[in-house]
Amino acid sequence: MNTFGRILRISVFGESHGGAVGSTLDGVPPGIPLSEADLLPDLQRRKSGATGTTPRQEPDLPKIVTGVFQGHTTGAPLTILFENTNTRSRDYRQFVESPRPGHADFVAQRKYGGFQDYTGGGHFSGRVTLGVVAAGAIAKKILAPATITSEVLEIGGQKDYAEVLAAAVEAHDSLGGIIQIRVDGLPVGLGEPFFDSAEARLAHAVFSVPATRGIEFGTGFPAARMKGSEHNDPIVDAQGTTATNHAGGINGGITNGNPVVFRVAVKPTSSIGRPQQTMNFAQGGVQEMLVEGRHDSCIALRIPPVLEAVTALVLADLKLVAQGTAPFAPAGE
């Protein structure tokens, strides 16, 4: 359930306050130059520290335990570990009795029968995305020369969001935002009709990232209000370049050579430092709670490298599959 991909396959594991979080990436072609330093730029971008992010500071140094030899991938699976060091002891047990609104406390208690690791969010923690970002940095190398970029379009509804962000931090409240991902330089032909469509696989991966609430490709929801004569992208050259890119670079589930563009809605962080209402299961009845601790006021600010990573993982996998199923050249030709 924690694995994704057909040839290039990522598995994630770990808990926020356990020994470690990490991932295993299988199906990586041999011969890719790789060191731990190559993973740092994306991990650095994911780190907290800026206004609106949690004061919990972890070094987040990746350790590539397997699958690299003499500076290159070997073809064997890569396991990448991140130790948890800055775990703070506190009474998380209260969230089993009084689940925090917006969090997985209630569903975890019911699904796992009380056996879930409830400290710091356990396996639901955003820290598990560390392994995703590290694996994504490798996938980006497979996907080259195509490149992935991300942009924070708005936070709290504002393009210039410094002010609303400061206000939310001040109010112990949180904000959401909208992130745009763009992939340039993709070949024509990645993805399949139906269940392995590029959009289907990308959407699957994006919604695997905690806090995502929506995704739209190309023109997206506004496309539902256009006429076909406006929305269809005219093809203007033999490479498939289109005059517009309402389709977001994908037709029939398959990349068409134009930039793949999609936007992701990120909800306001569930952890807030304001009074909230919930059930008290031990005593029965509704109660008011106040959650203290170290929070991100706006997880949308840290999510862009995670979204880039899952994008890279999906498209690199589709690239390897496309190499495997290229049109047939009979023996002897």
Place this chain on the structure above:
Amino acid sequence: MNTFGRILRISVFGESHGGAVGSTLDGVPPGIPLSEADLLPDLQRRKSGATGTTPRQEPDLPKIVTGVFQGHTTGAPLTILFENTNTRSRDYRQFVESPRPGHADFVAQRKYGGFQDYTGGGHFSGRVTLGVVAAGAIAKKILAPATITSEVLEIGGQKDYAEVLAAAVEAHDSLGGIIQIRVDGLPVGLGEPFFDSAEARLAHAVFSVPATRGIEFGTGFPAARMKGSEHNDPIVDAQGTTATNHAGGINGGITNGNPVVFRVAVKPTSSIGRPQQTMNFAQGGVQEMLVEGRHDSCIALRIPPVLEAVTALVLADLKLVAQGTAPFAPAGE
């Protein structure tokens, strides 16, 4: 690539103008009462006929070829076939030379090296969703007593869309729309954190349906503009009922007992009867084209039962997985 699911698994096959389209559904528990008549209501809702839908009329009668015995599922895979009868001979070959904007003509030619079935959209045709709707009707039985409903929220940007639809048909143009899906009566606990999250799997399935451009759960994109104190859903009873449902019935990837609600953006149909610009690959250079034929002016009107079907397939699969991985009761207890 045409298969989806972990225990309950659907495979689709077929082409618009080939011998048949259909699907195989594996992992169906034995003992579910089933006849072909049970599939007809959803298939009927998917049929064309109304204003804004194609004049091509197919009987769309399902034939359950395998997996049913004496009126019940047997536990063996069900294969369901739909014969193609009303195929109209015409010059589809022209769309290889001059690919239709918005269609998969160009990417198919490049990906499949010219070997794709280009008649009537081939395997990219919406007719392939017949097998999905039939399989979904079976999945709904597995998912009972939970129920799935759909609603056309708007067409061409209008809640009362009759007028804009008539205008689009008149103009040989097309319209998109927004569909809402709602699932009531789900148990707490379907879905997993990360790659098997309920949202991830649902989004995957929804984007497997041709013409989808966006999906949002619960409050969706507007959630990105809310504060956490507004967005968090207070829990008000021991069943997990929440005062609001901004989360769309899912926390941490797992159903929380509230209705699962999401909206899907459907693009305006690519097939329009108006002049469009494209490349002519045989002669080189850009040319104007006019596509004649039988089209849906608004595929969004026919897509609701398809979206219900993929929703049922995903949630029924998650239900079977949840049954398989229930909390451990040691032997002897």
Place this chain on the structure above:
Amino acid sequence: MNTFGRILRISVFGESHGGAVGSTLDGVPPGIPLSEADLLPDLQRRKSGATGTTPRQEPDLPKIVTGVFQGHTTGAPLTILFENTNTRSRDYRQFVESPRPGHADFVAQRKYGGFQDYTGGGHFSGRVTLGVVAAGAIAKKILAPATITSEVLEIGGQKDYAEVLAAAVEAHDSLGGIIQIRVDGLPVGLGEPFFDSAEARLAHAVFSVPATRGIEFGTGFPAARMKGSEHNDPIVDAQGTTATNHAGGINGGITNGNPVVFRVAVKPTSSIGRPQQTMNFAQGGVQEMLVEGRHDSCIALRIPPVLEAVTALVLADLKLVAQGTAPFAPAGE
């Protein structure tokens, strides 16, 4: 559960006395020349008719319903159907009450709660291998120029088995046999260490064929009685040719360029025309039963093309995966 493969994936469906049996083959590269006639030679070899095979005669004519266009594969899934025509009405219901020894009657009743199709073996029938043989014929084309051959090494313990076979038919009894499969011309490098090892995948596929009891690669069980100095195959040229082939063409799970060789033990057909002992569940207690009907006295005679087919399916899949994960050539080199 009825699907196998990573890129090249076969799904089987159908029952002996239902409407049809067949298979869907997904992941087939586009551009392979293919007609139904191409499937007939292997299907013909699988047919009954010779001494020791069932008198039930079916035309076994394949119908490729999808995935082929203008004489070539399209890249879309191929569904191949075989109608059941020569089904004979009889009282199979008795085998639910008194399960036949060696058959799946008892386990099916318990596993499927009485809902299984019990006529003619239902989904357990060897007729389901028709779809496997048809798909295998396509896989052989992907695998070319490598070639697969099979040999009946012995029947009833005899290399010259005509006499023991005639005696078994006369006695209404049945015989088993040992089949050898050999694949020549494989490239070096198919398969992976551990769970996708060539032996692991081949053994999986072979034991999916009803009536198989054992498999051994290269020298097989006798290798367990050799010394390493005898068993290790000396490498004698740069192509990896070895002086001996005790390893059966596979090292570390990966093909080494030598012929892949394995042997399969096939049990004597469970259906015999002699009195046997079983339970009578309706009345309680043990009873003697005599199963009448049309049987193969020796299924081992019809199984060789089935074993060739699963061999082709596995190795063609590994070939496509190997194409997808070839050593990395960085962009620009």
Place this chain on the structure above:
Amino acid sequence: MNTFGRILRISVFGESHGGAVGSTLDGVPPGIPLSEADLLPDLQRRKSGATGTTPRQEPDLPKIVTGVFQGHTTGAPLTILFENTNTRSRDYRQFVESPRPGHADFVAQRKYGGFQDYTGGGHFSGRVTLGVVAAGAIAKKILAPATITSEVLEIGGQKDYAEVLAAAVEAHDSLGGIIQIRVDGLPVGLGEPFFDSAEARLAHAVFSVPATRGIEFGTGFPAARMKGSEHNDPIVDAQGTTATNHAGGINGGITNGNPVVFRVAVKPTSSIGRPQQTMNFAQGGVQEMLVEGRHDSCIALRIPPVLEAVTALVLADLKLVAQGTAPFAPAGE
């Protein structure tokens, strides 16, 4: 490629001389009591030390990094690590130029283009089975009250093998052997017809273990020389108990309630301390080589707990799937 299973899924990773070896086990039900101490007995049985096993001594202490909380499984994936400590520096590079007969040196060089980790066998090393044994110990808890036992039937062809083993060690040669696995107490109904048959899945897992050359279920290869009237197992009571167990506890791919019994042929260890012939790729031409180092003279002596582990992993997975797909009880009944 390093992952196996449908619900209960194991992934292995690591190299003999890298930082660590280990595994991740996903799909484990929550609530199973578990500590690292629970893994030690099977790991201890796998260790070297006895006559005929390598003098390399590793502590082989498992570290459960994730997925356990307060002494129970949580439902999240378990990652188990084993550090490599006793790695001995030597010139493994020579085996790239002159691949050792029987080893994966040649195929690895060709498949991975020279990027494989060639030290100590790299990812092909038997050390990777440590993670399998640890995961298997957890699977055994899921499978309880069913129990798995193993027996060394013969080494070097001898039931009383002390003498031949001592002679092989003295001669710097190696021996193979035959191991029998037996599972008692299984419920009726695990496994599926065709590709998820119990035999197919077990054989897949067994051949994933390095050094295996053959497998046979029940009576196995000798069954090919029996008559059906001898081989069919008469059913003697309502639990499906059979008078004989030629079928090895499986009919039609499904467990029948009798003990599951199979035998595995293990080849003589490829590493021997005697002169062997191979190619020298750097200089061209055939050369004689003598491989020094620490070897197991008989890996068959250490393999039984590994075979038990893969058996447990397969059957526990089939058990969880069977729970998920139990016969249908309609809502309200």
